[in-house]
Amino acid sequence: MTHAPHPDNRPDDPASLTQTGRMLRPQTNGCRVAHDLSGVWSFRLDPDDEGRERGWCRGVPEPVPAGVPGSWNEQVPGARDELGPAWYERRFELPPVGDRQVGIRFGSAVYAAEVWLNGERLGEHEGGHLPFMLPCSAALADGENVLVVRVDGRLGRDRVPPGLVPAEHTHGVTFHPDVSFDFFPFAGIHRKVELVATPWLGISGLRLETVLDGAGAALFVQVEAGEGEVTLALDGERITSPHRVERERLWCPQSPRLHLLEVELRRGGTLVDRYTLPVGLRVAGVEGDRLLLNGEPVELRGFGRHEDFPVLGRGTAPAVAARDLLLMRQLGANSFRTAHYPCDEETLDIADRLGLLVIAETPAVGLYFADEDLPRRQELALRFAAELIARDRNRACVIAWSVANEPRMNYPGAAAALGQLCDAARALDGTRPVGYATDLPDSPGVDAADVIFLNAYPGWYKYPARLETAESALGEQLDRIHGQHGKPIVITEFGADAIPGSHADPPALWSEEYQAELIERLIRVAAQRPFVAGTHVWAFADFATAQGTHRPQSINFKGVFTRERQPKLAARRLNILWRNHADR
Ligand code: BDP
Numbered sequence: 050m051t052h053a054p055h056p057d058n059r060p061d062d063p064a065s066l067t068q069t070g071r072m073l074r075p076q077t078n079g080c081r082v083a084h085d086l087s088g089v090w091s092f093r094l095d096p097d098d099e100g101r102e103r104g105w106c107r108g109v110p111e112p113v114p115a116g117v118p119g120s121w122n123e124q125v126p127g128a129r130d131e132l133g134p135a136w137y138e139r140r141f142e143l144p145p146v147g148d149r150q151v152g153i154r155f156g157s158a159v160y161a162a163e164v165w166l167n168g169e170r171l172g173e174h175e176g177g178h179l180p181f182m183l184p185c186s187a188a189l190a191d192g193e194n195v196l197v198v199r200v201d202g203r204l205g206r207d208r209v210p211p212g213l214v215p216a217e218h219t220h221g222v223t224f225h226p227d228v229s230f231d232f233f234p235f236a237g238i239h240r241k242v243e244l245v246a247t248p249w250l251g252i253s254g255l256r257l258e259t260v261l262d263g264a265g266a267a268l269f270v271q272v273e274a275g276e277g278e279v280t281l282a283l284d285g286e287r288i289t290s291p292h293r294v295e296r297e298r299l300w301c302p303q304s305p306r307l308h309l310l311e312v313e314l315r316r317g318g319t320l321v322d323r324y325t326l327p328v329g330l331r332v333a334g335v336e337g338d339r340l341l342l343n344g345e346p347v348e349l350r351g352f353g354r355h356e357d358f359p360v361l362g363r364g365t366a367p368a369v370a371a372r373d374l375l376l377m378r379q380l381g382a383n384s385f386r387t388a389h390y391p392c393d394e395e396t397l398d399i400a401d402r403l404g405l406l407v408i409a410e411t412p413a414v415g416l417y418f419a420d421e422d423l424p425r426r427q428e429l430a431l432r433f434a435a436e437l438i439a440r441d442r443n444r445a446c447v448i449a450w451s452v453a454n455e456p457r458m459n460y461p462g463a464a465a466a467l468g469q470l471c472d473a474a475r476a477l478d479g480t481r482p483v484g485y486a487t488d489l490p491d492s493p494g495v496d497a498a499d500v501i502f503l504n505a506y507p508g509w510y511k512y513p514a515r516l517e518t519a520e521s522a523l524g525e526q527l528d529r530i531h532g533q534h535g536k537p538i539v540i541t542e543f544g545a546d547a548i549p550g551s552h553a554d555p556p557a558l559w560s561e562e563y564q565a566e567l568i569e570r571l572i573r574v575a576a577q578r579p580f581v582a583g584t585h586v587w588a589f590a591d592f593a594t595a596q597g598t599h600r601p602q603s604i605n606f607k608g609v610f611t612r613e614r615q616p617k618l619a620a621r622r623l624n625i626l627w628r629n630h631a632d633r
Pocket residue numbers: 230231389454455488504542587605607
């Protein structure tokens with residue numbers, strides 16, 4: 050255990066709080082304050098991008114009310130296809146923060162945010178779906194404070210995920226707005242905003258690692274903190290690092306036990322800081338062509354899941370997350386992928402509690418490797434992977450990292466770029482398998498992954514309406530990939546669109562029967578192959594896309610549930626297939 054002062058953790062160093070914010074999620078206890086600023090904010094679109102010049106950073110004129118968290122697109126009438134910039138304002142009275150360093154932490158602003166407090170610029174952050182903290186002690190006023198945020202959701206080739214991408218680097222479909230990925234580019238402040246007060250030179254970082262050790266496991270705890278004495282307790286009992294635990298206390302889907310870890314920092318006998326964290330102890334890894342959890346082969350059954358709900362857009366709500374994850378458990382699923390970006394932290398809290406195994410994905414969907422802006426996209430993809438790993442590395446539920454989804458592999462530099470992303474993730478966290486979801490498993494680059502995450506659509510994009518051909522095609526593809534690489538394969542996407550209420554006997558494309566039948570058949574094909582370590586149906590629920598001629602109602606209907614979370618036939622079918630698994 051180390052508790053040397055973190056070099057960044059200096060009271061006068063603005064980077065210290067940024068770093069702290071990334072690594073330790075805010076909490077309120079006797080030493081810390083996390084004051085939620087969610088609620089009704091003031092909002093104004095700025096399509097001509099004139100707000101900066103007009104000084105809106107001091108207060109937004111003629112705003113409309115808007116809910117935070119939430120996307121603006123389905124919330125503000127007429128704003129559906131507007132991607133910004135837009136301005137948000139929130140006034141608040143300073144809560145009693147005492148003599149602590151204060152920052153403002155955003156769970157996610159899509160795509161880029163610039164922040165002012167009382168007219169003073171606090172900083173900016175690029176990239177959605179990941180938290181950032183901006184120190185603000187010096188800008189705070191005692192009474193009313195005016196917080197202003199400019200959010201820019203516009204698309205660009207120099208962004209990740211990229212937009213406005215030339216057709217030869219996309220799947221060849223045209224959307225409005227012009228995205229190269231298959232979901233609506235919702236914009237806004239999508240997650241909690243908190244005013245965070247923490248002790249100066251307090252606890253700034255925490256890193257946990259569980260290692261199998263004979264009949265049990267050892268938990269290693271590394272604490273970064275200012276000067277002083279650090280103590281640890283697990284479930285109320287003092288421990289030191291490493292701490293041995295018996296096998297029955299390990300976390301797994303059948304028994305998602307969480308233990309309360311308490312970290313305290315004292316100086317001269319006085320309590321200076323305290324941080325608590327519910328932790329699950331478990332070990333994830335790969336051996337040969339098997340994916341292992343706590344040293345035993347594990348099979349993932351579940352879904353790819355978007356954060357998407359009517360009116361909220363991509364704004365998160367714990368009730369929606371709870372319903373989704375409870376429905377997954379009810380069906381007998383044990384896993385999901387956070388496609389195609391990191392999910393909200395409260396969703397991961399629920400996954401930890403329910404024993405769901407999560408493949409956590411970065412926002413790098415639709416990467417392409419043509420020269421234009423390539424270094425910038427790669428730099429961002431690397432940065433976002435690092436931010437994701439810093440946020441989620443202590444999570445029991447997160448068992449693997451996916452560093453990209455369906456990168457276009459038609460450029461010579463593609464394989465090397467993917468290799469660099471996988472290596473970077475492994476260097477930051479050597480405790481979880483790394484991969485990327487690919488629809489092109491025969492391209493070079495696949496060997497960079499520890500697990501092959503395969504997206505495959507036999508019976509839909511390939512061999513549509515031909516159920517038997519779809520089965521044999523998937524079987525052949527799986528055997529070929531396995532023969533070439535000898536690694537475990539998780540089928541991270543397969544499925545078919547089903548328009549809710551559309552029925553056909555015999556099953557036909559777009560009907561609920563066809564979707565149910567195809568999913569069942571392909572799961573059976575996978576089940577015959579022990580090296581297939583999982584099947585994730587695409588998708589958990591229907592979700593909004595940009596407008597395009599191949600997306601009726603601007604919805605991707607591959608959900609097993611509707612966008613409102615009502616079941617289609619496939620949900621019942623999956624329940625029958627999955628209900629007898631021991632780790633339900
Ligand atoms: C895959 C993509 C996913 C799409 C899906 C589909 O990874 O984002 O939504 O296809 O077309 O290629 O439904």
